[in-house]
Amino acid sequence: MPKKIKARASDPGPRIVIENITPQVDAGRFPIKRVIGEQVVVRADVFADGHDEVAVFLLYRECGRQDWREVPMKFLNNDAWVGSFAIEREKDYFYTVRGYVSEFSSWRHDLKKKTDAGRDVAVDLKIGSAILKATAGRCSKPEAAQLLKWARILAAPKDIKSAIALAMGDELAAIMQANLDPEKSATHEPQLRVLVERGRALFSSWYEFFPRSWSPKPGRHGTFKDCERILPEIARLGFNVIYLPPIHPIGKTFRKGKNNSVKCAPTDPGSPWAVGSAEGGHKAVNPRLGTLKDFREFVAHARKHSLEVALDIAFQCSPDHPYMKEHPDWFTWRPDGTVQYAENPPKKYEDIVHFNFDTADRKGLWEELKGIFIFWIEQGVKIFRVDNPHTKPFVFWDWLIAEVRKEHPDVIFLSEAFTRPKVMYRLAKAGFSQSYTYFTWRNTKQEFVDYLTELTQTDVAEFFRPNFWPNTPDILPEHLQVGGRTAFAMRAVMAATLSSNYGIYGPAFELCVNTPIQGREEYLDAEKYEIKSWDWDGPGNIKDLLARLNAIRRANPCLQMTRNIRFLDINNDQMLAYYKATGDYSDIIIVVVSLDPRNVQSGWLEIPIGELGIDKERPFMAQDLLSDQKFIWQGEKNFIELDPARSPAHIIRVSKQLRREQDFDYFL
């Protein structure tokens, strides 16, 4: 927090002002987020009264180290300064800004103006000499000796011209800049924190599936062993996270039947989110999926295919959960002696019981819930999708995520909070690495532009990492219900290129399953309540598109970030155009995607060639990575046509260096 004003003449605080540091979240109460390799670009307004010159430094350090590293900040304009540092280690970082009133720079600045005007500067050189002497008092010995020598020259120069040259020299300036007067400095408080995570927090491609549907024998309950079979194909599709709905024993009391029916047949497997039965709770594996050992082996197999297993943590219980007997005080009991089940009146969810986070045994409950994460971390899981975190106290997540990260900074948390924006943002501030979003319900061009702008070009970008899902087991949005296969392809392209984190619920997605419960955005015969048998290579599937999209994402670092998105003008409201580039513009991808799954759409795309460093006068190559078509483009306006029957999008890699012979040959 900034210091309170000290209104005392005896100790009024420094003359220098440091204001408006960015990035920061809620005046430094919450950290900004970065992954290893990312930059932190810091801006601040720094100034002093009068005409004194100031010197400004960006200070940063890893958590656990006390010594700051200092980077000189560059003056921009209007009292604003900028500097940056790179995140090099998987440790949280701290940063702040320090400013000095630089007596030496101010003196040198005036000296130059006076000598330029031909004024006598003998006395000024003496003043400079005194500044050097004072600085010598806080230098290393060799520097001090050098400064004192120079101070003598300035005090009694034999030759005024060479004394002035000495005063203006870089060598003197370097020593003076390195030994500024700490008494004339201010350092911004509080120090600002960077929550640092590994790269997958920023770049991940999730594939969600229900293991129980992958038995080779239709109708039989699938196991982890069965699922080892499908790992090579998921790897071929190019995903890097496989996410399993809860794998725990499923309650029997009030178990839901097909289509969420309150009537349940004896063979119905139940919803995995009704966690816990006599067979165990959140630390147990549903015996029908296999053993804990089977699970560990599945995780190890997945790792061989470069696939990381993510688990779903749903902090809620079926009425049969062992906690109900072991810790009745963790739940809310009604005056009639029954437990308070979940409800959203008039709807009842009698198969689900919520924890009472305000229980008198809060310490016991909270520690146990933390223990659930620790247990699965010990089984090899480092990514968790957290179910409905917004129905638990924010302060619980503040505590839990900090606690888990203390020992396991490599753990990634995805917040499944489909709720009001400020609630979603508060959870991100609590430390969730990624979050579900409203992408699923955005439809028009303006909606996409507005939403992505909010997510990537405002303060939100500093703490909230979107993860774009076109579908989930709970959500079959209307545009997928009515748009056919093309709509699935459009959404896949957008999810995979708008956001560096995205995921699908498969194989319903790649098989373009689009039959809803009448009038709702839910799947008919949802997999949540039954065992499915998928014809994974069935007709009309878009597996090859997904494989290509994921390959493009892997090959192009600019698609492994989200904050770098910039929208482009195209004169057609049914076409969305944007580009992403790496910081050095060595990798540039332009995406043009149609929002109309039925008709051919076309328009003139405006390419910001100046921004991209493209020469107006020279042709450049644009290669559509989806079709492998190459185009030779020149200038700012280029015509784009998208035919949904062929491909609803271009993902264009821009090559500024045209290897003329070869590329023209290809084109001609």
Add this chain to the structure above:
Amino acid sequence: MPKKIKARASDPGPRIVIENITPQVDAGRFPIKRVIGEQVVVRADVFADGHDEVAVFLLYRECGRQDWREVPMKFLNNDAWVGSFAIEREKDYFYTVRGYVSEFSSWRHDLKKKTDAGRDVAVDLKIGSAILKATAGRCSKPEAAQLLKWARILAAPKDIKSAIALAMGDELAAIMQANLDPEKSATHEPQLRVLVERGRALFSSWYEFFPRSWSPKPGRHGTFKDCERILPEIARLGFNVIYLPPIHPIGKTFRKGKNNSVKCAPTDPGSPWAVGSAEGGHKAVNPRLGTLKDFREFVAHARKHSLEVALDIAFQCSPDHPYMKEHPDWFTWRPDGTVQYAENPPKKYEDIVHFNFDTADRKGLWEELKGIFIFWIEQGVKIFRVDNPHTKPFVFWDWLIAEVRKEHPDVIFLSEAFTRPKVMYRLAKAGFSQSYTYFTWRNTKQEFVDYLTELTQTDVAEFFRPNFWPNTPDILPEHLQVGGRTAFAMRAVMAATLSSNYGIYGPAFELCVNTPIQGREEYLDAEKYEIKSWDWDGPGNIKDLLARLNAIRRANPCLQMTRNIRFLDINNDQMLAYYKATGDYSDIIIVVVSLDPRNVQSGWLEIPIGELGIDKERPFMAQDLLSDQKFIWQGEKNFIELDPARSPAHIIRVSKQLRREQDFDYFL
């Protein structure tokens, strides 16, 4: 400052979140500013996890009182709440926001949904009964008795329908709302402060003049006594502050002659900003103006004309100032034994010496400077225009203004900082009541719109009060040099209606004096360096316009505020249109001013009749208060023509209630 996260399961802090409170300045480090009678409208995002309902209150109190007054805040949308309070006393105020998780409201909300769905709610009523009992434990005795009685009814209702009616009743809700559970509440920290000033801090009309130029005998040095003579005319012009350049003895060493010449004739009076001579310093009166007693009498006379005298405080010394001998350690001395005079290399200002605010005797210097304000306050002066405050440490002003306001909260400070925007804003944060601005150098329509929007529609409006000056003794801007009398009229209208605080340097302004030093924005033969003799009623003067403008300002409360400005569309870039209204829209003024002093300009003005509460279908009266012309307008579009030969502006009062007979008579 917001509290740091407590990451402890044992005491995690409240479940409720309070974020994004507005207004606040730099996370509460600096106060917002208001005058008596103004409202403070507070918004905040307040929410809890889950589906619990929250109750939100705005808390406020006067400085010095410990007990908060509470106002329920109203829910807007997207988790945002709003509430307000009025400033009733000339005391600083504190405010903050408190939120509660309301178990009762959540319960009642669910109960309603369940009864609407026809569900059995017997158990729910028992749960409600328990909530009432718990609440009774923290109520007044009569309330507790009432709640316990109701609790018994809910627990064992004879008639379920009347029990439900009781649960839904307003009487119960009122008691429950008044006795929310403090354990389930959070109060935002830090408390936010309102710096409260008297009305003149927001509404003032300044007339600056040099007393020495007002002798009835041309060439003789004018006195305070002489100036008593002109008070009735200044009062007739409608100003309410008369501001005098420094009135202290003027130094002789290096005194500047006419036109800032280094050659000074024996009769040249010198610049009043070269403060101090053998005759005294900052607490003395220049004997040529009279005695201290004369000054006090002048102040008293002015008061009789409802004119307040403002003094210019210039913290700098002539080389002859008594401080130079009494406190040589308050100044900077050069190695050659001479004092460091003011300079902006290569320019030298040898008639001015600056204080060294970092002197070892800082306490002595700072207290003495504070003493200068106190001295003049004791002579009856409560408004100070501070010269060049940006060349003194910000922390000095933080301290000085707080110190002076402790004893004299009615003192008003005007910051004369023509410098970089962030420096000007930091001085305003230090407590300056008003500030000079860039108004003087804004010319195009877009420049005015952008600048006024920054000043009135951003956070800046909370701490920075503009005071618009079309000219000063130092500044004769280019548009006044070339635009003739019309340009002066245009600027007068804009200054007086764009900003509730404005001022002119007269009589140069109302006499339309516009001869510059060749190629500069300075007056030729500036009054700073010589005694003038003014023909105040000379040809072409705009005194009547000023008198009318000030009368319009006095009669229309909407012109006595600045934050209420809203720009209007008019399809001509040479015409600027805006309106101001009081909060209840009882007073509405539309201003249309031409930016072209030479040609007739016209355009279609769009009037936001919906916003102003005007009926689309009915005519309304628009009266130009400058010309007294009345127009009957209807609908959104109205044609406006401005002829600089007649009047460069309309100041239109909108009357929604048309007294038909009379007004139509007038018009027809």
